[in-house]
Amino acid sequence: MADVLKVTTPLSGYDNSTIKNNPQAGQGAQIQNPVDPTRVTRGDNRTNSGGNGEQQLAFQYKSNFGAFLNMVKNVPDLSKIFADIFFQGDEMLTGGVMGQEAAEKIAAFFKATQMNEEDILPFLKEQAESNVKFSGGLFDQMRMVMADTNSVDLKADVLNFIKKFNDMSSGKHILGDIFRTLREMESFVYKQTREQIQEMLKELDMSAQEGNTSENSALLKNKIIPFLARYISANHDMGTVRDKISLLTVLISRYENGNKGEVLQAFQRLTGYQGFRKYFGEMTLNQFSQLLDQVDMDQAAGKNEWSDKFLDFLRTGVNGGTGLENRQTFLNMMNSMILNESVYMPLLHLAFPININGKKLFTEMWIDPDEHGSTTQAGIKRVSRIFVKFDIQGLGQFKLLLVYGEDASSLQLYYPEGMQKSEGSIQKGIKAIFEQHRLRIDNLHLQAGGGPSSPLEVFPKIQERKNSVDVRI
Structure with a gap:
């Protein structure tokens, strides 16, 4: 007779070693809410973070902030995507798919990227100032008011x-x-x-x-x-x-x-x-x-002529002006740029291509000028943290992490593996740059290949809200 009840308690005389456990007696693969009469639990045994009780608090379950962290982690590498297009240069204009208006906008952008070495520092300052919208004495004092009051x-x-x-x-x-x-x-x-x-x-x-x-x-x-x-x-x-x-x-x-x-x-x-x-x-x-x-x-509104040409370049690609096969690439670039301007991103983000005497490079950087918070608070010294990814045509991708403070400074540079023989020259060059600008460097680490790939790995501040209450609407 079939054992319909699937009794698991062994009877006298049976070989206990042959008795198999009832597959329904334990917790099934899809059952996540077993009843525990000794404590009160929520459905599916979930914590507020979306994990179970044995997991540490990571993300809020289906929260806006959790979705943001996931997007930052999985967003396509903007520097690689943009470098591939930027390094093509005028080849994009000779594909025969662009109209006159689109070609003019692409050409105007490529022309705007051409610079001499002495133009780079003023250009970087201009881009940083245009990204910091609320700058100047008025807003510096506003920040002091915010830091000094408990009201x-x-x-x-x-x-x-x-x-x-x-x-x-x-x-x-x-x-x-x-x-x-x-x-x-x-x-x-x-x-x-x-x-x-x-x-x-x-x-x-x-x-x-x-x-x-x-x-x-x-x-x-x-x-x-x-x-x-x-x-x-x-x-x-x-x-x-x-x-x-x-x-x-x-x-x-x-x-x-x-x-x-x-x-x-x-x-x-x-x-x-x-x-x-x-x-x-x-x-x-x-x-x-x-x-x-x-x-x-x-x-004050962050208007910048170079940035306008950059946006025209992106807009032309998104609208299919450089060919429909490139449209998704431009959409990925635009989504990455927008993500880095999120209200959840507590960093200054810059991305720009430069053509120096025919040598092209694309740089993306994340900057936290004050890692520990407001420097107006007594006893807190400013520590700046900078993460840079840059691709140089013909060499490959570099990654740089700089932490600079009043008490200590360190720099980590991850360079393409094909440049291992040049590590000594790179090290001397970095030290010469720091000495030229009268900057202190206490620790210098160089490594072929590897390095962080996402700002999440570099800036703990991005995930500061992950233990807070958040909901998705």
């Missing part, structure tokens, strides 16, 4: 001021995005509606200065948005047009938020805090208004 209200109002200033300095850029979004909507509406949109766009003042947003905001909120809302209601258009209206409302909100009056009100609110007046003294609203008039908004 949650003061910190919130400082951040509110910075947000409004950011929207004001980006006013022309935001207005351009609004204009382009409306022009894109023309392709998805009827001819009569398209003509009406075109007429309303003529009323937009595209030359309006940053902070002077009242007239354009009124036109957008009181005329253009209601017109589009009526169009959707009348035609029951729930597709692309409605999606673009959602984007449009966000852009309009930012544009209106950047009105100079809004920025002045945010500053006036800050003057009510003693912690703020400690660093700004008795600066009046009129004095601050005059200070705003002297600010270079293009620089």
Whole structure:
């Protein structure tokens, strides 16, 4: 008779060695929530980090931050991808697939990468300054206010001021995005509606200065948005047009938020805090208004001519201008650039190709200028950490890790394996560079091949939030 009940308790006289355990008695491969009456557990025996009780806390289960860390770890190597395209050079222009406009943009970018040795340092400084959006004496003092106060209200109002200033300095850029979004909507509406949109766009003042947003905001909120809302209601258009209206409302909100009056009100609110007046003294609203008039908004918004050509280069490739077979490559590059600008990335990220006297190289670097936090805190000395990956045409990829502080400094360089015979020359060259710029180097380590591949391996600060509460929406 078949053992339907699969009894596992041995009977008298049976050979215990032949009795097999009940396969259902233990925990199955897919069962992760066994009942333990001695303690309270959550479903599937998971911890808040997504692992089980025996695993250490790693990521929040399906959290935004966990997804970010996973993307950083698995993102394609931008330096290798870009170097492959950049080293092709003019060959991209002779493939016969590009139109005249695309070819001109690619050629303009390649021309912008050509430099002499003496141009490199000013170029690096310019790129770094344009990436640090909130720079200058005003924001240095704002940072001191944030570091010196324990008031949650003061910190919130400082951040509110910075947000409004950011929207004001980006006013022309935001207005351009609004204009382009409306022009894109023309392709998805009827001819009569398209003509009406075109007429309303003529009323937009595209030359309006940053902070002077009242007239354009009124036109957008009181005329253009209601017109589009009526169009959707009348035609029951729930597709692309409605999606673009959602984007449009966000852009309009930012544009209106950047009105100079809004920025002045945010500053006036800050003057009510003693912690703020400690660093700004008795600066009046009129004095601050005059200070705003002297600010270079293009620089404050991070506008950079070289970066604009770089973006045109990426945009041309993403749109298929260099051939559809290269489109995914450009998309990977763009995604990598955007990922490194994430709100979760606490580092300055730079990426740029350079053509020095016909020798091409592509460099990507991550910089943490103050690894231990604010240097305004007593007893804390600044330590800077820099991770650089660069490809040199004809040689290969190098990786450099520099940790530089007041008490100690160290440099690790990982070079292509084919250059092992030149290690002595490389070492002498590095020491000569440090001596030339009067920098101290306590430890110098050179290695052929290997080295870290991701900033996650170099900067512990990136993962500081992994033990915090986070949810995915």
